[in-house]
Amino acid sequence: MPAPSSSTWDRRSVLRAAAGLAALGPLAACGGDTGREGGGGSGKxxxxxxxxxxxxxxxxxxxxxxxxxxxxxxxxxxxxxxxxxxxxxxxxxxxxxxxxxxxxxxxxxxxxxxxxxxxxxxxxxxxxxxxxxxxxxxxxxxxxxxxxxxxPQFFYYRKSLLEKAGLGVPRSLDELAEAAAALTTDKVKGLFIGNSMVSTNHALVWAAGADQLDDRNRIAYHTDDVAAALKVYRRMFTSGHLLLDAPADYWDPSALVQGLTAIQWCGMWAMPVMQKALGDDLGIFPFPPAAPGAKPAVYxxxxxxxxxxxxxxxxxxxxxxxxxxxxxxxxxxxxxxxxxxxxxxxxxxxxxxxxxxxxxxxxxxxxxxxxxxFDNISWTQAMITAFEEVVANAVRKGTDPEKALDAADEKVGRELEKLFA
Incomplete structure (x- = not known):
C-alpha cells in the first residue's frame, strides 16, 4: 500500500525523513477533527x-x-x-x-x-x-x-524484454548493471530503483555481506564491499541506464507497467496491479549478491x-x-x-x-x-538519513565512497552515543 503519487514517501520504504521528537514545530494540516469530543455509546x-x-x-x-x-x-x-x-x-x-x-x-x-x-x-x-x-x-x-x-520488496521485470536481449535473471550486482545497459533503448531505461535512488539502501548493504549495525550496535555498513557496490551504482547512474524521472516513485507500479523501464524495484503490494497489466510477462528476483559469498537480499x-x-x-x-x-x-x-x-x-x-x-x-x-x-530497531531516523546522504554524495555527486561513508560514520556515531551511552 504505497503513498499517493504526489508523495515521495512510502509506507514501507526506507525513505524516512530526518525527524526528532524534540526538534519539530507544530503539526501542519492533517485534516479532519481530532475526535476528542465525546465518542461512541461510552462517551470515550x-x-x-x-x-x-x-x-x-x-x-x-x-x-x-x-x-x-x-x-x-x-x-x-x-x-x-x-x-x-x-x-x-x-x-x-x-x-x-x-x-x-x-x-x-x-x-x-x-x-x-x-x-x-x-x-x-x-x-x-x-x-x-x-x-x-x-x-x-x-x-x-x-x-x-x-x-x-x-x-517484502524485490525486483520486478519484463520477461519478454530480458529474453529479447538474450539475458537471464541477474545473479550479481555486476550482472544487474550489465542487464541495465543491455536493456536500455531510446524509449526504455534498463532499471528503476526510485527517483531518489535510496529505496534499495538496506538491500544494497545486506547484499554486500554487511549490515547497518552489528549485534553490539556498532557501525557495520562501512566495508570495502559496500564501497564497491556504491561504485557500481555510480557507474549505472553516469551511464544513463537508470530511470531517474519517473512520474511516480518506486512504490508505484506505473514505471514498469507503462513500459518506462524493463526492471523495477518495488514491493509485493503492487503485484496484483502488475499482474493484471502484464500477465505472464511478469517475473521477480531478489536484490542479487554484491560481494563474494554474500546472499541475495529482500527488504x-x-x-x-x-x-x-x-x-x-x-x-x-x-x-x-x-x-x-x-x-x-x-x-x-x-x-x-x-x-x-x-x-x-x-x-x-x-x-x-x-x-x-x-x-x-x-x-x-x-x-x-x-x-x-527486517528493520533494525536501533537504526533510527537520523541514521537512515545519514545513509541516504551517502547515496546522494557517492552516487549522484561522485564523491569518493569512502569519504561519503566516513561522513555518515560521524552522524551515525553521534546517534549511537545518544542511544547507548
Whole structure:
C-alpha cells in the first residue's frame, strides 16, 4: 500500500525523513477533527494516525474497522503529503497527540517513553506471529508494537524484454548493471530503483555481506564491499541506464507497467496491479549478491500499530489495538490481502491465505522466507538519513565512497552515543 503519487514517501520504504521528537514545530494540516469530543455509546474517544495509502479503499477500510469498535469513538487522521514521520512526531509533542499510530519499530520512541509495551495483549498470541516480527519489536524483553502487515520488496521485470536481449535473471550486482545497459533503448531505461535512488539502501548493504549495525550496535555498513557496490551504482547512474524521472516513485507500479523501464524495484503490494497489466510477462528476483559469498537480499518493509504511552487513556488504546489487530482476524486478513498483496504476520492467517499459495505470489513468499531481512530497531531516523546522504554524495555527486561513508560514520556515531551511552 504505497503513498499517493504526489508523495515521495512510502509506507514501507526506507525513505524516512530526518525527524526528532524534540526538534519539530507544530503539526501542519492533517485534516479532519481530532475526535476528542465525546465518542461512541461510552462517551470515550480515541484518535489513530495513518499515512495516506495509495490503494483505493484503504481509508474506507480503516474507518470501517474503527466504527465497529463499541468501547469508544475512534477517529482516523489520514495524513496526506510527504514526511508522515515529521507530522507524526510533531503531533506527539502536542495535546492533540494520537492515542494509537502506525509506524516502524524505532528505539528512540522507546527510550523516550513515547510508546507503551504491549506484552499483556501480545503474549497470549505471540506464538502465532512471525518470530522475526516479534524480535524486531522487542527491547529488553518487552514487545512494543503489533505488526499489521509484512511487505517484502524485490525486483520486478519484463520477461519478454530480458529474453529479447538474450539475458537471464541477474545473479550479481555486476550482472544487474550489465542487464541495465543491455536493456536500455531510446524509449526504455534498463532499471528503476526510485527517483531518489535510496529505496534499495538496506538491500544494497545486506547484499554486500554487511549490515547497518552489528549485534553490539556498532557501525557495520562501512566495508570495502559496500564501497564497491556504491561504485557500481555510480557507474549505472553516469551511464544513463537508470530511470531517474519517473512520474511516480518506486512504490508505484506505473514505471514498469507503462513500459518506462524493463526492471523495477518495488514491493509485493503492487503485484496484483502488475499482474493484471502484464500477465505472464511478469517475473521477480531478489536484490542479487554484491560481494563474494554474500546472499541475495529482500527488504521486508511493513507497518505496525503503536500505543502512545503519554496518551489520555492508555488502557483503552491498548484495548482497541488488541481488539483490531489481535482479535479481529477477519479485518486483519482483509487489510493484508484486500488492497494489494501483503504477507500476514500472523501464521494462522498466512497459512489460510489462498491468494499467496501459487504462482508469482508464492514465489514472493518464498523469497521473503529465504532472504527476507527486517528493520533494525536501533537504526533510527537520523541514521537512515545519514545513509541516504551517502547515496546522494557517492552516487549522484561522485564523491569518493569512502569519504561519503566516513561522513555518515560521524552522524551515525553521534546517534549511537545518544542511544547507548
Amino acid at each position: 474517544s480515541l484518535v489513530q494516525y495513518f499515512h495516506a495509502y495509495g490503494e483505493a479503499g484503504t481509508q474506507e477500510a480503516i474507518k470501517r474497522y474503527a466504527k465497529a469498535y463499541d468501547e469508544a469513538r475512534v477517529t482516523t487522521q489520514w495524513i496526506t503529503g510527504t514526511n508522515f514521520e515529521s507530522k507524526l512526531f510533531s503531533a506527539l509533542l502536542t495535546d492533540d497527540a494520537p492515542d494509537v499510530f502506525e509506524f516502524h519499530p524505532q528505539l528512540q520512541l522507546i527510550r523516550s517513553g513515547q510508546v507503551a509495551p504491549l506484552d499483556d495483549i501480545i503474549d497470549p498470541v505471540k506464538a502465532d506471529f512471525n518470530p522475526a516480527d516479534i524480535a524486531s519489536h522487542t527491547v529488553d524483553g518487552k514487545v512494543y508494537g503489533v505488526r499489521m502487515i509484512d511487505d 521486508n518493509g511493513g507497518w505496525s500499530m503503536f500505543v502512545n504511552a503519554k496518551g489520555e487513556d492508555v488502557d483503552l488504546a491498548k484495548d482497541y489495538v488488541k481488539w483490531l489487530w489481535i482479535d479481529q482476524k477477519e479485518y486483519q486478513e482483509d487489510w493484508a490481502l484486500g488492497y494489494g498483496f501483503h504477507i500476514p504476520p500472523r501464521t494462522s492467517i498466512a497459512e489460510s491465505a489462498t491468494e499467496l499459495k501459487s504462482g508469482l505470489p508464492a514465489e514472493a513468499v518464498k523469497l521473503f522466507t529465504d532472504y527476507g531481512r
